[in-house]
Amino acid sequence: MGVTIRDVARSAKVSISTVSRVLNDKCNVSDDKRVRVENAARDLGYIPNPAAQSLHSSRTGSLGILLPFVSGEFYAEFLNGVDKTAQGGDWLLMISTSHNSEEELRAALKGMYRRVDGLLIMAPNITAESVLLQPHDDIPIVFVNTRCEDEAISLITFDNYGGMREMTRHVIAQGHTRIGFIRGPVMAFDAAERERGYRDAHAEAGLAIDERLIVPGNYSQQSGHDGAVRLLGQRERPTAIMASNDDSAIGALSAIREAGLDVPSDVALTGFDDVPSARFTVPPLSTVHVPVRELGARSIQVLMECIQTRRIPDPPHFSMDVEVRVRAST
Amino acid sequence: MGVTIRDVARSAKVSISTVSRVLNDKCNVSDDKRVRVENAARDLGYIPNPAAQSLHSSRTGSLGILLPFVSGEFYAEFLNGVDKTAQGGDWLLMISTSHNSEEELRAALKGMYRRVDGLLIMAPNITAESVLLQPHDDIPIVFVNTRCEDEAISLITFDNYGGMREMTRHVIAQGHTRIGFIRGPVMAFDAAERERGYRDAHAEAGLAIDERLIVPGNYSQQSGHDGAVRLLGQRERPTAIMASNDDSAIGALSAIREAGLDVPSDVALTGFDDVPSARFTVPPLSTVHVPVRELGARSIQVLMECIQTRRIPDPPHFSMDVEVRVRAST
DNA sequence: CTGTTAGCGCCTTCAA
DNA sequence: TTGAAGGCGCTAACAG
Numbered sequence: 001m002g003v004t005i006r007d008v009a010r011s012a013k014v015s016i017s018t019v020s021r022v023l024n025d026k027c028n029v030s031d032d033k034r035v036r037v038e039n040a041a042r043d044l045g046y047i048p049n050p051a052a053q054s055l056h057s058s059r060t061g062s063l064g065i066l067l068p069f070v071s072g073e074f075y076a077e078f079l080n081g082v083d084k085t086a087q088g089g090d091w092l093l094m095i096s097t098s099h100n101s102e103e104e105l106r107a108a109l110k111g112m113y114r115r116v117d118g119l120l121i122m123a124p125n126i127t128a129e130s131v132l133l134q135p136h137d138d139i140p141i142v143f144v145n146t147r148c149e150d151e152a153i154s155l156i157t158f159d160n161y162g163g164m165r166e167m168t169r170h171v172i173a174q175g176h177t178r179i180g181f182i183r184g185p186v187m188a189f190d191a192a193e194r195e196r197g198y199r200d201a202h203a204e205a206g207l208a209i210d211e212r213l214i215v216p217g218n219y220s221q222q223s224g225h226d227g228a229v230r231l232l233g234q235r236e237r238p239t240a241i242m243a244s245n246d247d248s249a250i251g252a253l254s255a256i257r258e259a260g261l262d263v264p265s266d267v268a269l270t271g272f273d274d275v276p277s278a279r280f281t282v283p284p285l286s287t288v289h290v291p292v293r294e295l296g297a298r299s300i301q302v303l304m305e306c307i308q309t310r311r312i313p314d315p316p317h318f319s320m321d322v323e324v325r326v327r328a329s330t
Numbered sequence: 331m332g333v334t335i336r337d338v339a340r341s342a343k344v345s346i347s348t349v350s351r352v353l354n355d356k357c358n359v360s361d362d363k364r365v366r367v368e369n370a371a372r373d374l375g376y377i378p379n380p381a382a383q384s385l386h387s388s389r390t391g392s393l394g395i396l397l398p399f400v401s402g403e404f405y406a407e408f409l410n411g412v413d414k415t416a417q418g419g420d421w422l423l424m425i426s427t428s429h430n431s432e433e434e435l436r437a438a439l440k441g442m443y444r445r446v447d448g449l450l451i452m453a454p455n456i457t458a459e460s461v462l463l464q465p466h467d468d469i470p471i472v473f474v475n476t477r478c479e480d481e482a483i484s485l486i487t488f489d490n491y492g493g494m495r496e497m498t499r500h501v502i503a504q505g506h507t508r509i510g511f512i513r514g515p516v517m518a519f520d521a522a523e524r525e526r527g528y529r530d531a532h533a534e535a536g537l538a539i540d541e542r543l544i545v546p547g548n549y550s551q552q553s554g555h556d557g558a559v560r561l562l563g564q565r566e567r568p569t570a571i572m573a574s575n576d577d578s579a580i581g582a583l584s585a586i587r588e589a590g591l592d593v594p595s596d597v598a599l600t601g602f603d604d605v606p607s608a609r610f611t612v613p614p615l616s617t618v619h620v621p622v623r624e625l626g627a628r629s630i631q632v633l634m635e636c637i638q639t640r641r642i643p644d645p646p647h648f649s650m651d652v653e654v655r656v657r658a659s660t
Numbered sequence: 661c662t663g664t665t666a667g668c669g670c671c672t673t674c675a676a
Numbered sequence: 677t678t679g680a681a682g683g684c685g686c687t688a689a690c691a692g
Contacts, residue, residue, distance in 0.1 A: 002444070004685055015663045020687060028661060047443045051384035052685035055668045060381070062424070062445075072606070076406050083427045092441055094392070095425045097413045111422055113377045114332070115392075221610045254610040276402070280551045280584040282612055334669060345679045350671055358677060382669035385684045
């Protein structure tokens with residue numbers, strides 16, 4: 001079951017090494033035999049067994065992608081960028097999701113052992129260093145949107161802090177002083193960074209923060225909805241609500257409208273990520289644009305380079321620009 | 331580079347066959363040696379080389395997932411179900427997306443040759459038969475949401491036709507007679523089925539369809555927006571708009587509001603899929619609930635069974651129930 | 661230019 | 677219960 005190089009050799013009446021040469025080196029083979037081999041291979045529908053190739057070369061042609069819990073448009077966009085770029089380099093993708101703890105991540109890492117030539121790890125609630133603390137395969141690893149100080153580790157991020165600080169400045173510039181904030185997941189580094197941006201912009205402006213204005217969330221629409229309900233129920237209702245991402249902003253939007261309030265005249269609203277839907281909410285959502293697809297594309301590009309050059313990129317850390325997009329919700 | 335079975339054997343002072351036995355069979359090994367091997371393997375951090383295992387067993391431990399263009403929450407949800415179930419069975423996922431033509435799909439199929447033990451193919455714009463027409467690996471294949479008549483092919487679908495027919499009945503029951511329809515991608519089988527449901531419900535009710543009420547789209551928010559603009563610009567404006575999926579409904583919603591019209595009092599609106607966001611639009615979207623995550627989970631489950639039993643399931647075709655969810659947009 | 665051969669790492673008969 | 681040896685399919689030295 002399955003045609004092997006031997007079958008091709010027999011059919012072309014040459015040795016298996018000649019077949020191998022034709023299919024790889026492409027040199028030192030007479031035209032006569034080359035043609036015979038090529039025809040035989042085509043007729044038989046021969047495809048080299050990747051396991052055998054990998055066993056010999058210790059390369060697999062696959063890239064591993066480790067993601068946290070995948071939900072919503074953000075990850076779909078990211079994967080789009082990743083997959084398209086990987087296909088361009090003729091790599092296959094081994095994807096594993098739902099790794100929120102170090103333990104789960106490590107298990108997944110182990111599962112990918114020797115099955116991939118490089119790894120892309122997005123782990124916002126873990127530090128890159130902690131993952132690499134354990135002995136691991138010596139394949140290149142690129143971290144994305146992960147906390148990482150070590151300059152010996154390749155990292156692609158975007159400016160969670162600066163983006164939210166800019167957005168907060170924008171909201172403050174609109175005259176708001178009581179600004180609600182719906183947090184992201186407790187353990188997520190990007191959520192913490194975004195909150196820091198919110199806080200620092202307040203400090204800059206000399207505005208004190210009422211801690212009751214900061215409510216928990218987890219990036220989901222539901223949590224955004226619940227967060228907004230909570231904020232709007234307070235005696236001194238905030239005049240603006242900043243959600244930690246677009247999904248929770250979408251949830252918040254529905255809660256605001258349920259409360260019979262208007263956006264932006266009663267309550268201004270902002271998000272983060274700029275997922276495709278953000279342009280199509282009513283009103284369109286002011287948000288921080290993150291080039292998500294490009295993020296995926298670049299991450300894979302860097303990973304492919306690491307694999308090729310066997311060295312981490314210089315500089316090892318790269319941050320993609322984000323940009324405040326003011327639409328009609330503020 | 332890389333600990334092999336030989337290293338473990340040397341360290342435990344046994345032969346490699348004993349190591350192999352301990353790690354697999356678990357029988358016919360003295361307790362003494364078993365312990366030594368287990369310790370050595372643990373201390374050395376030994377993980378069997380999957381390429382070597384695969385070369386011998388011709389099994390890979392991976393499942394291939396072939397998807398069309400991935401966008402939005404639908405695929406994120408689907409992948410959630412898929413990944414979770416696969417992890418439960420200890421399978422790794424090889425995912426490849428953006429296969430819209432038979433040619434691309436076939437190339438991807440070829441790329442996965444011998445790298446996976448089974449395939450999940452979602453190809454709404456291709457027939458299952460056409461894919462399998464070409465000689466292919468004899469691994470189990472499960473098609474999802476694909477056109478397929480052949481009972482020798484395993485298929486999981488949901489009722490695109492019935493769902494949209496029910497929804498159309500609902501809209502007609504609300505008294506609407508001019509109902510706009512925003513189509514899905516031209517080549518997509520599910521989009522055609524949904525349109526058929528729309529048409530048949532009209533026929534049932536004795537309502538003639540003004541063909542100008544059917545406008546093109548491609549499931550994206552933007553196309554939904556553009557479609558709605560087009561529909562609302564007609565002299566005899568429709569009093570209801572049915573989008574072929576939730577994303578395009580979300581786009582349509584924004585266009586309706588831009589036109590200064592209210593949903594549902596001026597124009598009723600419906601979607602299809604019931605992605606998480608559908609509950610959080612303003613107003614919440616009436617839509618056809620598709621158990622997307624369960625769809626992914628079940629598909630993988632069926633695939634795992636096919637691999638285990640080496641036979642296609644009985645019955646080979648399975649359709650998941652969908653259900654009209656009436657919310658505030660109608 | 662071409663064929664023979666030795667592994668890559670693992671599992672599994674086959675003897676002992 | 678154990679070890680030696682063959683082979684999975686392929687590539688790359690090594691002879692010819």
